[in-house]
Amino acid sequence: MFYAKVGDTAMVYTGDYNMTPDRHLGAAQIDRLQLDLLISESTYATTIRDSKYGREREFLKAVHKCVAGGGKVLIPTFALGRAQELCILLEDYWERMNLKIPIYFSSGLTMQANMYYKMLISWTSQKVKETYSTHNAFDFKHVLNFDRSMIAAPGPCVLFATPGWLSGGFSLEVFKQWAPSEMNLVTLPGYCAAGTIGHKLMSGKPTKIDLDKNTQLDVRCQIHQLSFSPHTDAKGIMDLVKFLSPKHVILVHGEKPKMATLKGRINSELGIPCDDPANNETVSISSTHYVKARASDTFIQSSLNPNFKFSKRISEDESGSWLKDRKFMPQLQVTDKRTAEGILIEEKNKKAKILHQDELLLMLGEKKHEVRFAYCCPINVSNLEETKSTSDNVLCTSDRCSWLQLLNNKLSGEISGGNIQDFGEHLQVESFDISVCLNDKCRYRIIDSQNKSEAVFFCCTWSVADEKLAWKIISIMENFDCESH
Ligand SMILES: [Zn+2]
Ligand SMILES: [Zn+2]
Incomplete structure (x- = not known):
């Protein structure tokens, strides 16, 4: 498993793992890390495998029966993992049963893999470690190298060949030769990718397999399906997710319907958000970023500042159990969430x-910065013409004040509260500000002043908080009836 951390964001990518120890590797172990994300494989997303012992015995029985009858056993595997596990199992059995039938490894690759296992002995299971000083479990006594010329050789044998799914390569080449004989045996891994020969053999018991358009192969050999593989099962995945309790889970390396089921379980049973993206799909997950900061x-x-909230306590058990005396039950509940x-x-x-x-x-x-609204509001004052200064179109300062005074009187009567402040040159109600506007080209005018020669304009501005109040005042101003004065 891989642990990656960038800043405060941490994640683990599991790769293939197994939560139960097998013959060659210990169970996957991981520290209880604080994770933002766990990416888990999910090959066996809904499978819960039965006991390992039973499965191993069945495998050995099938192999023994085949070689005892003079047949050949083909074990398609990938280079690392199951090949070593099965090999330890067979070596042990060969030793106990005193069998002399040869076990072959097809590729140098597997031999090389065994070399790595020997080097990385500390990763292996407790049992392998304990016996290491006297006997290295990966020094296979009975295992020999296989040569292509031996495919057609007579006599029983066991052969490990890559790749695991009979998807091509050497294992498929051998399979073509051995499949037609009912004496032979092919063991298949617990999982084979769709479209491979291995997958075809697993689905039903085919007697013929199409290798390509023109080639058909008779399959008369025995087929044994192994269900131990280096992958974890549903319980293993759930155990790991529960143990780590990450903030988010992504399932990869599995089949869509099974992944969807497991995703649902992780969601509902563990309450952890989970994704099962398709290949090339992007998933965005928020990350953790801690910032140490001083506070002013x-x-x-x-x-x-306290933020008290008072609420009435609702008695959970009105019928009264042990607490009959209401005196001990305060009726008022005080919370202070700040x-x-x-x-x-x-x-x-x-x-x-x-x-x-x-x-x-x-x-x-x-x-x-404050956003203020403005409107230059016309008020018809034709009836008050005589109070206007004799000099045309110019209002003296006192006139301006008298217009405002007039407006003040009007508004005071209309607005309850009467919180109008008179600053002489302008009036103010909360943030609403009114002053007489003498600018003919005032950009807050909607009506052209030329057509409203009878009007006096009042420039109004207000902030957004007083929007309602503003339009109320403006409507009063627009309906200003001067005759009443
Ligand atoms: Zn895998
Ligand atoms: Zn104006």
Whole structure:
């Protein structure tokens, strides 16, 4: 298994693993790591395999029966893993039963693999380790190298040949020669990829197999399916996921329907989000990023403010059990859940810090930006023409004030609360600000001032928080009936 960590984000990629020890390797072991992601293989996503002992005995019985009858046993395997496990099993059995029938390894590759096993003995199972000083389990006494010329040689034998699924190569070449004889035996791994000869042999008991369009092969040999393979089963996957409790699981290396079932189990039984992406599909997973930050005094102060919530306690057992006396049961429940909002500042070569939002502008030397709405509102004042200054189109300062005064009186009557502030040059209600507008080209005017010669314009601005209030005041202004004054 591979453990990878980038910053604070950690993940494990399992590769193929087995949670139960076999003859040559110990069970997969892993520390209880804090993981954001576990990528697990899921070849046996829904299989729970039966006891290993029974399966081994069946395998040995089948092999022994075949060679005793003069047949040849073909064991297609991949170079690493199961070949070594089965080989230890056979060596042991050959020793006990005092058998002299040759066991062959087809490829130099497997021999080479055995060399690695010898070198990496510390990874192997407890039993292999314990006997290592007296006997290296990978020094196979009975195992010999196989030569192509021996395929047609008479007499019984056992042959390990790659690849494992009879998908081509040497194992398929031997299979073609040996399959037609009912004396022979082929053992298949617990899993073969769809489309391979191995997969075809596993599905039903075919007597003929199409090698290609023109070649058909008679299959009369015995077929034995092995269910021990270096993959973990459903229980093993669930055990590992439970043990590690990662934040996210991705299942790979399996078949879609089985993976979907296991994904559902991981989701519902362990409550861990799980994905089973297809090849080339991208999965995005949020990662962990810890930031150590200083906090400003203002921020700490702001988070110290209590946030009490009072709620009535609902008695869970109204009929009253051991607590009959209500005096001991406070009716009021007080909670104090505090959340403080701050701004995380990360500067180059400086330790990160959290500020209260009020401090940010100060730190940046910026002024607070506020979005304000504006509207230049016309009010018809033709009836008040006589109060206007004699000089045309120009209002003196006092006139401006009198317009505002008039408006103030009007609004005071209409707006409850009467929180209108008169600053002489302008009026203010909350953030709503009104002043007389003398700019004919004021860009907040909707109606052209030329057609509204009778009107006095009032420039209004307000912030978004007072939107409702603003339109209420504007509607009062637009319906301003001067005659009532
Ligand atoms: Zn695999
Ligand atoms: Zn204006």
